[in-house]
Amino acid sequence: MTSRLARHAGLLAVLALACMLPFVLSNFRLFQFTQVYIYAIAILGLNMLTGYNGQFSLGHGAFYAVGAYVSAIMMDRWHVPYGWTIPVAGVICLVVGFLFGLPALRLEGLYLALATFSLALAVPQILKYFEHWTGGSQGIVLSKPKAPLGLPLSPDQWLYFLTLAVLVILFWLGANLLRGRVGRAIVAIRDNHISAEAMGINSALYKSLVFGVSAAYTGVAGALSASVIAFVAPDSFNVFLSITLLIGSVIGGLASISGAIFGAFFIQFVPNWAQDISKAAPWAIFGVFLIVFMYVMPFGIAGAVGRIWIRMTRSRVLQAGRDPAPAHHAHTTT
Amino acid sequence: MEIFTQQVVSGLATGGIYASVALALVMIYQATDVVNFAQGEMAMFATYICWSMLNAGLPYWGAFLATLGFAFIGGVVIERVVIRPVENAPILSIVIVTLGLLVICNSVAGWIWTYVQKPFPSPFPSKPFKVSLGAGETIFGAHDIGQIGITLFVLLCIYLFFRFTPLGLAMRAAAQNPVSSRLCGIRVGWMLALGWGLAAVVGAVAGMMVAPSLTLEPNLMGGVQIYAFAAATLGGFTSPGGAVLGGFIVGVVENLVGTYVSFIGTELKFTVALAMIIVVLLVKPSGLFGSTVVKRV
Numbered sequence: 001m002t003s004r005l006a007r008h009a010g011l012l013a014v015l016a017l018a019c020m021l022p023f024v025l026s027n028f029r030l031f032q033f034t035q036v037y038i039y040a041i042a043i044l045g046l047n048m049l050t051g052y053n054g055q056f057s058l059g060h061g062a063f064y065a066v067g068a069y070v071s072a073i074m075m076d077r078w079h080v081p082y083g084w085t086i087p088v089a090g091v092i093c094l095v096v097g098f099l100f101g102l103p104a105l106r107l108e109g110l111y112l113a114l115a116t117f118s119l120a121l122a123v124p125q126i127l128k129y130f131e132h133w134t135g136g137s138q139g140i141v142l143s144k145p146k147a148p149l150g151l152p153l154s155p156d157q158w159l160y161f162l163t164l165a166v167l168v169i170l171f172w173l174g175a176n177l178l179r180g181r182v183g184r185a186i187v188a189i190r191d192n193h194i195s196a197e198a199m200g201i202n203s204a205l206y207k208s209l210v211f212g213v214s215a216a217y218t219g220v221a222g223a224l225s226a227s228v229i230a231f232v233a234p235d236s237f238n239v240f241l242s243i244t245l246l247i248g249s250v251i252g253g254l255a256s257i258s259g260a261i262f263g264a265f266f267i268q269f270v271p272n273w274a275q276d277i278s279k280a281a282p283w284a285i286f287g288v289f290l291i292v293f294m295y296v297m298p299f300g301i302a303g304a305v306g307r308i309w310i311r312m313t314r315s316r317v318l319q320a321g322r323d324p325a326p327a328h329h330a331h332t333t334t
Numbered sequence: 335m336e337i338f339t340q341q342v343v344s345g346l347a348t349g350g351i352y353a354s355v356a357l358a359l360v361m362i363y364q365a366t367d368v369v370n371f372a373q374g375e376m377a378m379f380a381t382y383i384c385w386s387m388l389n390a391g392l393p394y395w396g397a398f399l400a401t402l403g404f405a406f407i408g409g410v411v412i413e414r415v416v417i418r419p420v421e422n423a424p425i426l427s428i429v430i431v432t433l434g435l436l437v438i439c440n441s442v443a444g445w446i447w448t449y450v451q452k453p454f455p456s457p458f459p460s461k462p463f464k465v466s467l468g469a470g471e472t473i474f475g476a477h478d479i480g481q482i483g484i485t486l487f488v489l490l491c492i493y494l495f496f497r498f499t500p501l502g503l504a505m506r507a508a509a510q511n512p513v514s515s516r517l518c519g520i521r522v523g524w525m526l527a528l529g530w531g532l533a534a535v536v537g538a539v540a541g542m543m544v545a546p547s548l549t550l551e552p553n554l555m556g557g558v559q560i561y562a563f564a565a566a567t568l569g570g571f572t573s574p575g576g577a578v579l580g581g582f583i584v585g586v587v588e589n590l591v592g593t594y595v596s597f598i599g600t601e602l603k604f605t606v607a608l609a610m611i612i613v614v615l616l617v618k619p620s621g622l623f624g625s626t627v628v629k630r631v
Contacts, residue, residue, distance in 0.1 A: 050426070054426075056426060056429065058371075058429075058433070103615075103616055106615065106616060106619065107615055107619070109425050110369050110425060110429070110571075111567075111615055111619065113369065113371075113429050114369065114563050114567065114611060114615075115608075115611055115612055115615060117371065117563075118560050118563060118564075118604070118607060118611050118612075119608060121556065121560050121604045121608070122560075122604040122605045122607075122608040125601060125602055125603065125604050125605055126602070128601065129601055129602055129605075239556070243433060243436075243437060246430070246433065250430055254426075278445050279444070279445075279449075280441040280442065280444040280445035281441070281445070282441075283437050283438075283440065283441035283444075284438055284441040284442055284445065286434075286437055286441075287434040287435065287436075287437035287438035287441065288434070288438065290430060290431070290433065290434035290437070291416060291431050291434040291435070294423070294427050294430055294431050294434070295420070298423075298427065
């Protein structure tokens with residue numbers, strides 16, 4: 001009970017800190033943090049699919065691209081307010097993801113990895129091909145939205161708060177989804193789909209639904225990025241975007257919700273620091289981290305933090321147990 | 335008709351490249367159940383090593399053979415150092431490790447040799463062949479013909495090696511039944527490492543053959559690799575011969591589709607490969623010549 005209370009208090013403190021950032025950071029730093037939140041949403045989507053459900057996707061950049069382009073085309077062609085384009089992008093990606101998830105049912109393990117990897121490679125070409133809609137390799141230039149209701153915020157500050165709000169809502173929804181009955185079904189399919197089916201779980205339905213929801217999360221992230229960067233172009237959605245998302249997911253911790261945030265910080269800030277060494281350095285460092293994490297921290301940063309937390313709390317309990325006086329106390333706390 | 339024959343021949347030439355990379359993928363898949371996503375990038379790296387040696391003044395074939403040696407050692411070392419620790423890990427971990435390798439090869443190549451495109455020499459004369467076939471004269475690029483010759487030669491060597499040498503037999507045994515092989519005294523771990531080395535050699539040949547027509551750059555093998563995936567999927571990941579045949583089929587189909595189906599052209603190249611992969615996986619997931627693997631649960 002107390003640990004739950006402590007966790008809620010911690011979350012509130014982090015949230016309060018996040019709300020203070022726009023008033024202390026420069027616009028550029030703020031933009032970077034907005035980008036972190038966008039990545040975190042996309043990575044949570046990928047975590048649901050790959051981490052919780054065990055379906056590989058090496059091509060989630062494709063859904064990110066669909067979300068970004070849906071939003072950009074709606075704003076550019078039909079002058080739809082950006083706020084509406086975000087849920088629409090989410091719904092369209094839900095449908096696209098669900099439909100992609102249907103054939104993916106037949107592909108297991110490596111074959112799904114192959115198919116999604118090829119999808120990731122093909123995305124920029126497909127985007128360039130439909131030049132009439134996507135503006136070809138020139139892309140689409142958008143304008144940054146202003147704060148509504150006369151709020152005294154700069155566009156960057158407003159976008160920061162908008163992204164933060166979307167992040168909080170989506171993480172809350174995601175956490176509820178994954179911790180409940182549906183979440184248990186999703187994990188059961190990953191661990192052993194035959195016994196899951198024997199327990200009455202409709203594996204095909206759940207798998208394609210997870211694909212859809214995961215794509216929707218990533219699509220919403222893409223739509224947000226279109227507004228935040230105010231520009232979309234095919235070459236920013238290449239195969240390395242998909243690999244970046246996977247790296248964030250692995251480094252943060254595959255089957256974990258908080259891991260998505262750690263991973264997002266990693267993929268946003270580590271390349272920035274590494275860029276000073278060489279243009280190629282960020283990717284070399286990414287690659288090394290990816291392999292080293294697989295060896296020493298397969299559950300990512302979130303997993304390591306969790307383990308340290310358990311060790312710390314457990315040692316406290318053990319110490320309390322060794323101490324003769326409050327011995328009866330220790331029993332009640334455990 | 336001349337255009338058709340020309341396109342088929344140049345399709346066979348690129349097909350040979352796809353066949354080689356597909357064979358490398360299948361060799362590793364059969365031995366260790368891993369699809370090596372870094373296969374193409376390892377080949378690209380080897381090609382850069384060859385380029386450096388040529389720049390240092392070595393004759394072409396000397397540099398060629400030396401590169402094969404480097405590729406072999408590189409493949410063995412990668413298996414021993416990078417892949418072995420995750421040998422028994424879930425598939426996802428292994429896929430992620432090979433993706434890490436892909437990223438490392440790509441960026442280190444960019445780091446050392448920059449992202450500027452470099453011309454790569456062809457060992458064959460630049461004068462095209464003229465062959466009279468029935469009615470008209472058809473012109474073939476000498477590099478295309480040489481490329482087909484070299485790939486076929488390499489594939490033949492690999493076949494002879496696995497079919498007729500004791501070491502090849504031991505490697506096949508290690509891939510097929512590791513436990514029994516170990517009981518027979520075969521050092522299974524080393525056999526798998528040798529498999530990685532050989533696969534790297536086959537890939538390196540493909541890289542050095544394709545570099546003259548694509549010009550050398552760190553993203554040289556991206557397109558080749560996706561087509562090699564398509565080839566291996568078409569032929570079946572469990573059948574080396576099938577993968578090779580798949581490579582040639584995919585090469586010819588790619589060229590003919592690019593020439594005759596105007597709305598695809600060269601702009602949707604990757605999409606064609608993607609479509610091929612998905613269609614094959616949906617219709618016949620084991621590929622044309624592959625066998626379905628039945629897993630016991």
